[in-house]
Amino acid sequence: MTDSHGPLTPLVQVHSPTEERNPRSRDIDTLASAQVVERILAEDATVVAAVQALTHEIARLTDLCVEALSNGGRVHYVGAGTSGRLGVLDAVELLPTYNAGSDMFVAHLAGGDGAMMKAVEGAEDSEELGASVVADHAGAHDVIVGLAASGRTPYVKGALAAARERGLATALVSANPNAPLASLADVPLLVNTGPEVVTGSTRMKAATAQKVLLNALSTSVMVRLGKTFENLMIDVRATNEKLVARTVRIVREATGANEDDARAALGATGNNLRAALVLLLAGASLEHAPEALEVLAQFPPSAKRPGDASGIRSASEALRARVSSPTAAEER
Numbered sequence: 566m567t568d569s570h571g572p573l574t575p576l577v578q579v580h581s582p583t584e585e586r587n588p589r590s591r592d593i594d595t596l597a598s599a600q601v602v603e604r605i606l607a608e609d610a611t612v613v614a615a616v617q618a619l620t621h622e623i624a625r626l627t628d629l630c631v632e633a634l635s636n637g638g639r640v641h642y643v644g645a646g647t648s649g650r651l652g653v654l655d656a657v658e659l660l661p662t663y664n665a666g667s668d669m670f671v672a673h674l675a676g677g678d679g680a681m682m683k684a685v686e687g688a689e690d691s692e693e694l695g696a697s698v699v700a701d702h703a704g705a706h707d708v709i710v711g712l713a714a715s716g717r718t719p720y721v722k723g724a725l726a727a728a729r730e731r732g733l734a735t736a737l738v739s740a741n742p743n744a745p746l747a748s749l750a751d752v753p754l755l756v757n758t759g760p761e762v763v764t765g766s767t768r769m770k771a772a773t774a775q776k777v778l779l780n781a782l783s784t785s786v787m788v789r790l791g792k793t794f795e796n797l798m799i800d801v802r803a804t805n806e807k808l809v810a811r812t813v814r815i816v817r818e819a820t821g822a823n824e825d826d827a828r829a830a831l832g833a834t835g836n837n838l839r840a841a842l843v844l845l846l847a848g849a850s851l852e853h854a855p856e857a858l859e860v861l862a863q864f865p866p867s868a869k870r871p872g873d874a875s876g877i878r879s880a881s882e883a884l885r886a887r888v889s890s891p892t893a894a895e896e897r
Contacts (some may be wrong), residue, residue: 581715581741583767587760605769608762612770615756616777623778626752627785629734630708631868634669634790638706643698643724645675645689647768648712648738648775653681655779661808663792664800670783673698675720688720695723699731708734712775714767716744716755725749738778740771754778791866791874794819799838799875812838820845834858842877847884860884 590604616623630640642652649672656672659665675694676685688694699709709728711721716739728735729749737750740758747753756778758770787793792800797819803809815838816827822845833854834840844857860883864876873879 580743582757582759583714583740583761583771584765585760586764587762590762593762605762608770609773612758612773613777615758616774616781619754619756619778622752622754623781623785626708626710626736626754627782627789629736629752630782630786631789633706633708633734634786635868636706638704638708639668640670640708640710640786641698641703641724642670642672642710642712642779643695643721644673644712645680645718645720646684646714647772648714648718649674650681651772651775651779652710652712655776655783659783659787661802661804662798663787664802665787665792671702673702673724675718690719692719692723692726695720695725696727698724699727699733703728703731703733705731705733708736711735711737711746711750713737713744713746714740714771714775716741716746718746722746722749738775740767740774789868789874791868791870791876794839794842794875794877799842799877801838803836812836816841816845830854837861839875839877843880843884846877846881847888849884849888853884853888856887857884860887 589608593601593604596604633640642656644652653672653674656670659670674680676688679685680688703709709724711725713721716737725735725737725746726749735750736752736754737744737746738754740756742755742757744753744755747755756774758774761767761769761771763769792798797815799815801808801811803812812831813824813827816822816830817824819842822830826845829851830841830844831838833851834844834857837858840854840857840861843861844854849857861876861880863883864880866874866876868874870876870879
């Protein structure tokens, strides 16, 4: 078929609940502001339950990512538009929170960095560009996670297909229960968020679901890799005054020490938060700071250590035994 400008491009058909009209919001343009907001938030309130329905699948992907990272691999988020931007957001926030940089999680957005602020026309329609992400950046132990609300994005398809050809682990995060790309994923994460308040606006419930899911995934991976002690982040990068204060607070909350003792332990260990925890939890004096660092090195973070992925508990026990032993007492 043609028009005055030449051949017509066939319309893309997307079969997904996100493209259907929501019967609960058909009259939204007739409502007052408070009612519009209520209608939107009522729909948003359904999102968490939709993600919770995939708990088993998220845990399975968590295990794949932990295994990959433990073997020197990386996790790659590959997406376009809103889905891709949320992947970037999740990946970059892991650095200040867990000191986990692009050597662990990296995001690839169709159209490059510039697409974070402005859409790059046609970038998501290239399977070749998606495949090049895997060819140029993926290693033998990596995991490729496709992000596509529609479940059909060609850029994501190219990446997943290329990963499959190389035998890499793959996953797909989509808001389409019938996502066409699900067959390319070892772990399909298909969140059924239903029709959007504004038809097809997947920056709404679909995007919220993806943010919740990626939060759960990356945080679970960090916990399993020993980046927390109890529910405290212990690899935080203290790059500003707020985060410096947070490290002191973390030491206090984990050990029960007062502020002066927490600061002193951090100072004695060269601001090594992990070593400061080991020193105080072992009940050792500041003169044992070098031993705390030494013992800590013997118990590096490991997902293979049941009940103590961070190594903090094991190192604290080892230091306590060392400083309380007769031999240690004689040396002192």
